[in-house]
Amino acid sequence: MLELNNQYTMMKRQVHTQVLKQFFNDTLSEDVDKIPIQLIPKQRTPTRCCIYKERAMVRYRIMAFLGVDIEKDDDEFKTLSSYVDEVLEEDKPISPLLTTISTACSSCPPDRYLVSDACRGCFARPCLANCPKDCISFSNGKAHIDESRCVRCGKCMEVCPFHAVVHIPVPCEQACPVDAIKKNEEGYVEIDWEKCISCGKCAMSCPFGAIVERSTIMGVAKMIKEEQHITAIIAPAIEGQFPGNLAQIKQALLATGFNAVIEVSEGASETCDHEAQEVTQRKQEGLGFMTTSCCPAYMKLVDKHVPYLAGRRSSALSPMAYTASLAKERYPQTKVVFIGPCLAKKEEAAHLGTIEGVLTFSELASLFVAKGVDVREMSDSDLGDTMLFEDCRQFALSGGVAACVSKRLTVGDEIAVHKVDGIDKKMVRVMKSWERRPIEADLVEVMCCEGGCINGPGVVAKPSVAIRLRGGNKAASPVASMRSIPGAKE
Amino acid sequence: MIRKTKVSVKICVGTACFVQGGADLLLYQDFLDPVVLANCDIEGVSCIGGCKDDTLKTRPPYIQIDDKIYGEMTQDKMCALLSEVVHA
Numbered sequence: 001m002l003e004l005n006n007q008y009t010m011m012k013r014q015v016h017t018q019v020l021k022q023f024f025n026d027t028l029s030e031d032v033d034k035i036p037i038q039l040i041p042k043q044r045t046p047t048r049c050c051i052y053k054e055r056a057m058v059r060y061r062i063m064a065f066l067g068v069d070i071e072k073d074d075d076e077f078k079t080l081s082s083y084v085d086e087v088l089e090e091d092k093p094i095s096p097l098l099t100t101i102s103t104a105c106s107s108c109p110p111d112r113y114l115v116s117d118a119c120r121g122c123f124a125r126p127c128l129a130n131c132p133k134d135c136i137s138f139s140n141g142k143a144h145i146d147e148s149r150c151v152r153c154g155k156c157m158e159v160c161p162f163h164a165v166v167h168i169p170v171p172c173e174q175a176c177p178v179d180a181i182k183k184n185e186e187g188y189v190e191i192d193w194e195k196c197i198s199c200g201k202c203a204m205s206c207p208f209g210a211i212v213e214r215s216t217i218m219g220v221a222k223m224i225k226e227e228q229h230i231t232a233i234i235a236p237a238i239e240g241q242f243p244g245n246l247a248q249i250k251q252a253l254l255a256t257g258f259n260a261v262i263e264v265s266e267g268a269s270e271t272c273d274h275e276a277q278e279v280t281q282r283k284q285e286g287l288g289f290m291t292t293s294c295c296p297a298y299m300k301l302v303d304k305h306v307p308y309l310a311g312r313r314s315s316a317l318s319p320m321a322y323t324a325s326l327a328k329e330r331y332p333q334t335k336v337v338f339i340g341p342c343l344a345k346k347e348e349a350a351h352l353g354t355i356e357g358v359l360t361f362s363e364l365a366s367l368f369v370a371k372g373v374d375v376r377e378m379s380d381s382d383l384g385d386t387m388l389f390e391d392c393r394q395f396a397l398s399g400g401v402a403a404c405v406s407k408r409l410t411v412g413d414e415i416a417v418h419k420v421d422g423i424d425k426k427m428v429r430v431m432k433s434w435e436r437r438p439i440e441a442d443l444v445e446v447m448c449c450e451g452g453c454i455n456g457p458g459v460v461a462k463p464s465v466a467i468r469l470r471g472g473n474k475a476a477s478p479v480a481s482m483r484s485i486p487g488a489k490e
Numbered sequence: 491m492i493r494k495t496k497v498s499v500k501i502c503v504g505t506a507c508f509v510q511g512g513a514d515l516l517l518y519q520d521f522l523d524p525v526v527l528a529n530c531d532i533e534g535v536s537c538i539g540g541c542k543d544d545t546l547k548t549r550p551p552y553i554q555i556d557d558k559i560y561g562e563m564t565q566d567k568m569c570a571l572l573s574e575v576v577h578a
Contacts, residue, residue, distance in 0.1 A: 005511045013509060243503035243513075243534070252505075365509035374505045376536050461513040468516070 001175065001205050001450075004462040007047065008209045013366055014039055015061045016215075020370035023221055029088070032080040035062060053103075057209070060101045064212040067092040067219075070099045091219045094350045097198045097343055098213055100189050105210035107187030108170045113150060113157060115143045118164035127156035127165065175205035177423045177448075178305055197304060199297035199423070199448050200343035200457030213343055213360075213457070217367070220337050220357040224257035228335055231327040232258040233320065235340030236265045237396035237453040240466030241361045242368070247380035253339075254381065255373050260331060263383075264340070267323030268294070268392035268404070274316035276408035279415055279443050288438050289418070292401050294318045296344035297448035298423065305428065308435045312444075319395065320345060324354040339364055341396075341456030344448070360458025397467075398422075398452040402445040415442035422450030497530045497575050500554040504537030512551030514565060521565045522572065529576045 002008075018035050022028040036055035040046075048054050062080055063070055066087045115127075121141035128136045128143070135149035136156060143164070145156070157165040172181050172189060180195035181202055189210055191202070203211040223230050232253050239246050250261045271294060282290050293299060293314040302309040320338050327336045337357040338349055349355040359367070368375065391407060394400030402417040409415065418441035420427060449455045454466045461469070501515045502508075518532055540552030540559045548561025553568065555575055560567075 005514050010510055242505065243508045362509075365505070369506045369509065374537060375508075376503055376505065460509050464520075465513045465516055 001201070002171070002207060004459065006207075008207070009362075011039070011058070012061060012209070013362065015058055016065055016217075016363065016366035017369045019062055019065055020217075020221060020366055023218075024225065024370060029081050029084050032062065032084050035080075057101070057104055060104065061209075061212065064099060064101075065215045065217065067214050067216060068099075069096065069214060070101055070212075087218050088222070091216070092214070094214075094216060094346055096191070096193055096196070096214075097346055098191060098196070098200070098203055098211055100191060101210050101212060102186075102188040104208050105188045105206075106208045107183065107189075109168075111152065111167070111169045111174065112147065113145055113152060113154065114166050114168055115145055115156075116164050116166050118162050119143050119160075120162055120164070122161065124161075126159035126161070130155045130159050171205040171207060172202040172211060175201040177201065177425055177428050178301065179425070195304060197297050197300040197448075198344040198347050203343075204457045215363060216346060216358055217363045220359055221367070223335055223337075223357065227257070229259045229331060229333055230257070231260040231262060231331055231334045231336050233262045233264050233267075233323045233327055233336060233338050235320075235338070235342070235396065235453065236263070236268065236393040236400075237341045237456065237459070237466075238339065238361065239393060239396075240454065240469035241341075241460045242365070242375040243469075244375040244378060245380070247383050248375050248378040250383060251378035251381035252368060252373050252375040255378065256367060256371050258337070260327070260334065261381075262323055262327050262330075263386070263389070263393075264319045264323045264338070265386075265389045265392035265395065267321070267326060268319035268395045269389035270322040271316045271319050272392065272401075272404045272408050275314045275405045275443075278314050278316065279405065280409060280413055283413075283415065283442050288312070289434075289441050289444050290314055291444040291446050292405075294395065294401060295446055295448050296342065296348040298446040299348070300344060301423065301428070301448070306431050309431065318348065319392070320348065321352055321354070324352065328354060341449075341453050341458045343457050360456075361460045362458050365460045396453040398447050398450075399445065400452065401447075402443055405443060417441060418444045420444060420446040421452075423448045497572065498554075498556055499530050499532040499572065500535045500538060501532065502536075502538045502540060502550070502552045502554070503534040504541070506541050507537070507551035510550040511564065515551060515553065515563060515568060517565075518568070522569060526569070526572045526576050530572060 022031050036058035039058055040051050040054045044051055046054050059080060060070055063083060066083055068083055119142045121138060132153060133149045133151055135146035137144050154167060157167055178195050178197055180192045182190050182192060184190045203213055238249060242249050253261050279290050289312060291309060291313050293316055302313060324336045327334060335356040336354060337359060338345060338355055339359045341361055346358045349358045392404050394403060398421040399419055406415060418439055451463050454463045502512060516534055538552055538554050538559060540546060540561055541550055546559060546561055551563050552559055552561050553563050555571060
């Protein structure tokens with residue numbers, strides 16, 4: 001997975017901020033076509049082949065941000081402002097969630113192992129001895145790999161004492177847990193929608209930014225501008241994503257134009273109650289393990305790739321779903337906007353029908369900057385009585401869901417927990433094997449993203465930073481005194 | 491030669507800086523050289539105004555070392571700058 005803070009993320013965030021700034025200044029329609037030139041000025045030293053290609057990429061990023069499906073609706077004769085007019089008129093459908101920019105794709109060659117110059121042609125030759133397919137030969141005192149016979153097992157790389165064998169992967173293909181990414185005849189990336197589970201790992205791993213998510217932010221921005229009543233429901237992972245504590249983040253949301261804020265942890269508590277009851281019952285009846293159901297990418301994985309697990313999933317709805325109905329109960333006329341780190345939630349929300357918009361933290365960050373809201377300058381808002389669901393803020397971390405469920409068991413009951421911390425190709429195979437040989441646990445907690453939701457595709461701060469800023473309100477408050485916080489988790 | 495007084499370092503954690511990569515600078519305990527770390531007073535502070543100053547001609551994230559503001563800060567740049575100041 002690509003390091004979160006890189007030139008691409010920064011560029012994307014600048015593009016998003018510019019678009020939103022113009023939108024709230026009512027100049028988007030006239031000025032949107034200037035953004036590529038403003039962000040990529042003539043004097044810039046290009047990182048792609050030339051500034052003109054970089055400008056074209058900014059154009060595509062704007063289109064994706066507006067929610068345009070670039071694969072289908074790319075019309076090079078059309079100006080950005082005509083796309084804007086279309087979007088302001090009517091929201092684009094959410095599915096498919098991702099879209100590819102074929103001209104950004106570098107058409108990386110198939111993954112392979114390569115012997116580099118560091119090979120010293122040693123006497124022991126462990127590569128030769130350990131290759132299961134006999135595809136290593138020596139010429140000019142250096143090892144060579146016969147591509148046609150190599151099965152990409154990586155043994156030679158593991159055993160080389162000089163680290164002379166390198167693996168050159170195709171980042172998007174490697175990241176996809178379900179092999180949904182293929183190259184077309186021209187070598188450009190293509191996503192197989194029948195297989196895709198919307199986890200967003202490919203978009204996070206492409207160093208050229210060729211796979212992008214289609215944003216749904218314009219719908220929310222329109223609601224804000226029209227001053228409709230909007231309730232933001234914020235995922236537990238939000239703590240640590242912005243420089244301030246939860247109370248300040250809530251206040252910042254209110255300042256941005258949301259009318260009410262509800263923590264999704266509140267709904268998570270309901271999910272936990274339900275799951276605790278269910279897992280106890282299953283245990284008594286001897287039905288074997290049950291998995292959690294809060295990760296939408298996992299839900300899709302089961303539907304599309306591991307069908308037998310459908311009977312093993314908890315029947316509890318996701319915390320988002322419970323919280324959305326809670327919001328509708330409290331404010332019947334409200335529009336509900338879920339704010340989280342997740343892309344797959346967008347599809348889940350579209351199916352639920354009780355949620356009118358989904359934002360990622362990254363999109364929210366652009367919204368804050370565009371609106372000039374500084375989280376750290378906010379006063380603490382009243383979070384209300386959080387006693388009952390405070391522990392559910394741990395839902396954002398791997399192990400957190402299982403811990404909350406265990407807490408809600410009847411006294412005396414005990415369950416064995418197994419954590420699935422991140423789904424990759426190997427994990428999918430392991431899960432498939434559970435059909436024949438069920439895992440010995442009562443509750444299997446599944447998180448598609450390694451480390452939990454705080455490592456999701458829509459985050460602002462990487463997990464190491466987020467974890468430091470989390471941990472109750474004390475760790476998040478003044479960043480200045482961060483090192484002196486007793487009990488702050490490292 | 492190591493200077494006598496501690497270097498004052500302020501990392502801007504205004505939202506604009508934080509989301510443009512400033513968040514990573516808060517891991518200074520992990521990436522700075524221990525000698526440099528011992529000679530600096532580092533803190534995260536509210537917006538230091540770099541983004542509002544047009545004369546700087548640079549972009550977030552900003553940090554302030556003593557009285558000077560530096561933009562487009564990265565972990566590597568911060569390491570280099572601070573060890574220069576500390577060892578000056």
